[in-house]
Amino acid sequence: MMTLLNTVTDTVSSTVDKLFFVHHGCYDGLKNLQKKVENVRLVDRLGARKPSCGTIYLTNTHLVFADEEQKHESWILHMHISSMERLQLTTAGFPLYIQCKTFQCITVLIPREKDCQEVHAILEKYSRAMRLEDLYAFTYQPSCDAFYQVAGWALYDTQTEYLRMEFPEKHWCISLINKNYEICDTYPKCVAVPRSATTPLLVGSSKFRSHGRLPVLCYYYKHNQATIMRCSQPLSGFSAHCLEDEQLLHCIRKTNPTHSSAPLCIVDTRPAVNSAVCRVTVTGSENANIYSDFKFVFLSIENIHVMRDSLHKLVEVCELREPSVEEFLAALQSSGWLKHIKSIVDTSAFIATTVGDEGVSVLVQCSDGGDIAAQVCSLASLLLDPFYRTLQGFMILVEKEWLSFGHKFTDRCGYLQGDQKETSPIFTQFIEAVWQVMQQFPCAFQFNERFLLAVHDHAFSCQFGTFIGNCEKDRVDLRLSERTYSLWGYLLKHMGEFINPLYRREDSQLGVLRPVSNPQNIKFWRGMYMRFEGWVHPKESVMERLCIMKDQSSSLEDHIKLVAKRVTSVKNLIGSKTYTNSCVKANSMTDSAFSSMSALSEDATINDVMSAPTYMTRSLQPAVNKADSLSPTNDGRSRSEDYESGIDSLQISTNTIASSGGENNHITVEQMLLELDSVAVEWKSVRKARSCSCAMQFEHFTRKYHCWRCGRIYCGRCVDKQIHLPGHESQRTVPVCRSCCKKVLCMSV
């Protein structure tokens, strides 16, 4: 049972309804089962679906709700629970209302009060850990064999990434000044600084800045040598000005020789009022008089507390029951959420154009330098550099701007028990901002919406060690890279799910993305916030179809290559033998073989001409027969029919093609047929696919998989095998369903 549970947790959106236990029939074997409550009713957020009745199983990681009658299953990771409330008693039982960080909201109605209390207590206990070491990541074991613990941990390396940016050694260097985290404990070991900046200068500057977060390089734009830098706010109150800090900024300005006269642009993301207040009190902006070579731009983005409240209101918008359009829009407006998203996109676009178009370097400063700076620096880099719009590049971007520069994931995402005042949806906003840009540039990103959701959910799930801790130092101290699995390793292993079918590498090379800042273009992301309300979403997905088409094309292309090769070798065979006139006299056996063969080929020809689909549906028949036949007699009969139809004539001595290519010296007819049989030409349409053969219902977000051999549709769990198909020229492995897998493997033996 353990493996089964792990399969569940492996699936990326691990809160999603999935994985049906109907075959296995029992949930009692779930690992670490804490409690089981029967006759529970589950009501979704808006009560749209008819409440389902089933059993709750609580393990120490998941809440599982199983309704075996309606074949419906919900899995909620305890870590994803953001709040719970016991509502007033109803006739149906004691309601427990659960809100998740993935924006799933459910109410469970439990018949007995005692059970309700207990469930509440268990969830309370497991949804927030006492210590980081208690988090799920430290006990998580993946089920699939080929996913190794080390995978993904080495993805990001500071030096390699800076070298990739091609920053000139003449102006920049990687300093080890912080190698024991002594200058700034929330910065990484290696920071990139101007070569001309001496150690005293750096130390002096760090003392002048809040939390010691001195200005360091984020991104170097090789086309014009301009850069993006980040830092925290200065502690101006300490001393009127700091000579070292000033000098450091001058050094930075001079690293951009092409625009040596241009001032350094300092983008202050605190509201102007706010920063004026700060100056009066303790900390504040650099005094503009002193820093005359610098241009100050105030692009205010609200603080973490405002953002948290805004998200709360947004969640309330999603909970409105049957709102009118007016109510919905009014509530959306008053949440202010889209306004905040727009300010992040706008600020990032400003930075990207300043760097990319004007060639002016930008220094971003916000209060602590770990929240807003992370959002805008990473988004600006993503707009500038096509690399960050690839799967790996995005992971590296998150590693660099968020993890290594100390965004406090533990605090912001609320992993631990205690004060929730430090939580804020800063990372969620970044993910959404990327999505908003993606909406405007559908072909520029290698990854898709599903990928963003996966990264978002796992920032909260604590299933992987990637996001645990508040800074690089924490992660080193916890030895996460040895003790836990990396999200990146996991995502890369399942890369196929996350590819945007519209992605065009050549397009994305065009460089800087310039998102339009019209408010009309910032949209409510129902795919995130109303993910679990299936009925509000489009019933047909263009992206899904495109993905399938691309997969199918890739399979066919591969297959065509192989068939072409066979055609050549058979042609050569005919050609050479005829030429040497060494034609073997056909014996009576081959004669009969020939007659049946010719009949068959003619048949095929006619079918082909008539319609390709018919041809393939027919060719799927035997596979279907095998897979669906329940009684062995049935199976046996279909086989015996096969025998009668042509086997007799096929039972002849082995005669192989001496292919001129040399490599395929022993190709027999049946091998060729086997190759043809192993690749499905027509794939089943997803339109009618409501559930997998394992009875699991497909939800709107469920990824449906085609078996590349039989072309039928399965859920992710039923297509868990990847094998090489004999009909493919390349040696790659592709997804197949279980029965096809068996078939192919037994044939190749």
Next chain:
Amino acid sequence: MEFVELIKTPKVDGVILHRPFQSPLDGTLCITGHHLILSTRVEHHEELWLLHRNIDCIERRFDANRGAIVIKCKNLQILRLDIPGQEEALNIADSIETLSTLEDISLWYPFYFRPRQFDILEDGWQAFNVESELTRLISHADHSWRISHVNKDFTVCPTYPETVAVPKSVTDELLLASASFRDGGRFPVLSYYHGDNGAVIMRSSQPLVGTTGRRCKEDERVLNASLRPGKKGYIIDTRSPNLIQMAKNRGGGCEPEVNYSQWKRVHRPVERHTALQESLCKLVDACNDSRASMDKWLSRLESSNWLGHVKDILTCACLTAQCVDKEGASVLVHGGEGIDSTLQVTALSQVILDPDCRTVRGFEALVEREWIQAGHPFNDRCGKSAYSPARSRYEAPAFLLFLDSVWQVYQQFPCSFEFSTQFLIVLFEHAYASQFGTFLCNSECDKRKLNLQRRAVSLWSWVNRPEVLQNYLNPLYEPNKSVIWPSVAPQSLELWSELYLRWTQDNSILDETNKQILCIKEHNKELRTKVVRIRRQLMDLQKDAIEKGLLAAGNHGNTETASEAYSSSAS
């Protein structure tokens, strides 16, 4: 009348055209009887041809020696022309204004337009002949419906076509009586027959009940004849009870339950007329303000309530479709006059119910049957678009609202429509200004008077030409035989940015995306053909080789799998 009299300055050099996202165009401006032309006079360089009818209104911004004219078009585009010389600018502004607002329909471009670029392959006027369309519609109805010519020469109802479908058992005399009891003579006629269960949608105008409670037994009989045995029917009224009360005072009203005991009346208020027009104006204004703050935009979008109207129409259409498909009940839809909201609802419910309506031909037929021939007064409703300050009380973007609602359904079922969303935009543009006669006039009767079929070209003649149509096809279309139920929740509704934001943002990325989608689709199709061909080739070669005895067909060890592969790939 000669257009020359209206054109004081036919030609000006050195005019600069400003458009968003495009660099200014410098050229010669010409005014002809129907077009405003700006040409750079360089070969292969783009020219602007703007139909005067497409101009919704103009604004003059003059200074000492040059004039700027801001042209706001009915397709929502806004252009600015900088014209050297004040007098020229003045003359041009005057000409444009006069030419764009000519009252006499027969002076409009469709009466002058002769297609030179194409021959007419199939005459669009004949493509959707009323009689054959209706015959097709009732062909599944096992003779319970018939075609009636009671309205020959438009004598009974001037806004109906000459041919209508009515219950078989209803005589023309009954229809005449019923027509006298209905507003504008619009007696109940068949709109849609649901092949799955025989339920129907009918439409009419309001009954003339009045304050005295008039009754017309013939009308009741007409309606009851459409009922299926043992089933109650639904009357869906698109007005609020308040509006109905007001209508009663003016002689209209609704069917009282005492007299129509077999019918259940339901009210689903849908906004109409001026309110709709204002809503559109507010929406377009808000969309054009690209510098607004997020708060302002959302509040303006909200206060326009356009999406609210879309939701109302969708809700009402879904209800109608539900009665028909789920309950198998007959439905009569009407509002007041039965030429606006009624048509929105009946047409949209057919898009939901009928897979045919989601094909190009089917949708064209639907627009013909449920809008043009059903007497939606396009001339009155689409005279002005979102900009013009001078509006009559007849203006209403009822058709646009319908297209928007279809677009919303399209968003939720993007693979169930044969046409692309671009096709809907084409229909919108041609409804407001066109070189074709399809959307001219208020009714079939008016068209007949102007002899339009002879004198103008049909939009369908052009759009159905393969080389034109291929631009408006949906590459991801996969015929969907089922009823498609859209979500009407506000969270599911979106702003039709392709239309409303078309001129205020750069759409090149959208085009690129569409191209990419087409590319993926084409590649896939190509490979599928190729694989079948090459497999066949291999088979033939094998046959050949075996024939020549070069290749043996199998071996002992592996017969079972071979036979399996054999039968599966070749049988």
